[in-house]
Amino acid sequence: MKLFETVKEMGHEQVLFFQDKELNFKAIIALHDTSLGRAMGATRLFPYASEEDALRDVLRLSRGMTYKAACANIPVGGGKAVIIANPDQKTDKMLRAYGRFVDSLQGRFITGQDVNICPEDVQEMRRETRYVVGLTGKAGGPAPATALGVFLGIQAAVFFQFNKQDLNGLRVAVQGLGNVGGKLCDYLHRRGVKLFVTDLNHNRAEEIKQLYGATVVEPEDIYSLDVDIFAPCAMGAILNSETIPLIQASIIAGCANNQLQDENIHSAMLKSKGIIYCPDYVINSGGLINVYHELTFSDEASYLKQIHSIYDTLLEIFTKSKAENITTQDASKRLAEERILKARKLAIAA
Structure with missing residues (x-):
């Protein structure tokens, strides 16, 4: 490099x-x-x-964080x-x-x-610096807020793709069952979703099976399942030239960062298959919203309102993607860059 x-x-x-x-x-x-x-x-x-x-x-x-903050209307x-x-x-x-x-x-x-x-x-x-957030007893970590944002993003994608507001009966494959993936399974189970899950930690996968009646599959089998939604909630670069041809889901919506191995090539591959991809830095922005509101001592109502705006932001991105015949990745970047450019112009004017 x-x-x-x-x-x-x-x-x-x-x-x-x-x-x-x-x-x-x-x-x-x-x-x-x-x-x-x-x-x-x-x-x-x-x-x-x-x-x-x-x-x-x-x-x-770090570049994803710039776009995440811009799309979430967070001034950082x-x-x-x-x-x-x-x-x-x-x-x-x-x-x-x-x-x-x-x-x-x-x-x-x-x-x-x-x-x-x-x-x-x-x-x-925190013993050495005050420039940290997500402390025990305050926001307590971004996982629950991130999971809520991903759940809302799934609802937006289902509405756009299937013209359906009810998740009941849908089949969702969740890859990665950590703090966010596990909480996401809870949200989905409560809405009547049939879960298929995998994790490198077999004990964790069995725990989710017992809690939510999920079907556990091997890590290499998660991509090719006949499901409606694929939720990547582990590490990045899992959407690539080897895995995308296997995917049968109509929607990809998960919390993992950097899901696309190559942003241009692989977002285009997903678009060509008719798959709605929820840009990761948009759908997983609940955690940033959570810790930002900790930093600014905001009330819970304003914090929840901003997390729920993830739904509307994704609908805006899906609509822009369709109208301009571009990938959702490009649509989200354009939205973020427009907001950043506006901020720069305001700073110059001031």
Whole structure:
């Protein structure tokens, strides 16, 4: 990867690298665009195969946060961070050292929990920096809000694709049963959905089976199921040239980030199959809305109203996609970029 060319091409303002030799870990913070406000994005801890993989992930994720905030009408910019480490290497000392790294940005980046980071970990970071959200006893993590947003997004896609408001009897395949995927199963089960699930943790899959009567399938079989909706709720890049030909679902709507391995090629493949794709940074924005309202001390009514707006935003994107004969991915990017450009013009005028 040509670092500076890639950063320029993706539009990033700043990328920061951190290394702690004593604790033997590395981290990257990427600030994509702060036209709407200071950068906000969660921190992911993951044992990347290479530093290049970690950099590629944080660049895509931070850009997605810019679009996510814009589409959700949240006045913050896009940022993201990754800690390159195995989860079993995580210690309080590591979290506090990382907290000092975040604090060195003096509020230009606000972070919280993502993969392998929990509210208690954020609390530990809080001992070194006040620029964190999703603390235990406050918003308490974005998972429940993210799941609600995905559920509302599914309702919007079902209405647009099937002209149907009732989910009862629909068949949904959920890939990944973590905090968000598990809660999503609960929402769907309560609406009479027939669930098909998979997870690398077989015990977790069996737990969901017992709770909701779900059918458990092997991870490699989840794509080709005869279902109405496929909900990717694990890691990214799972919509690619190998998996898309297998998909029978008419709707793809899940919480995973960076679901498209190649945004242009694979969004076009989905469109050519007549599949409604819910852009991930739109449908999974409930978590960002949740922690933003924690940051601004908003009341619950305004917070819930903004999460429910995910439904309307997706309908707007689906309509724009159909009217302009473009992919939903392109429609969502245009919507976000229009809002960002408007913010820049207002800033110049001021």
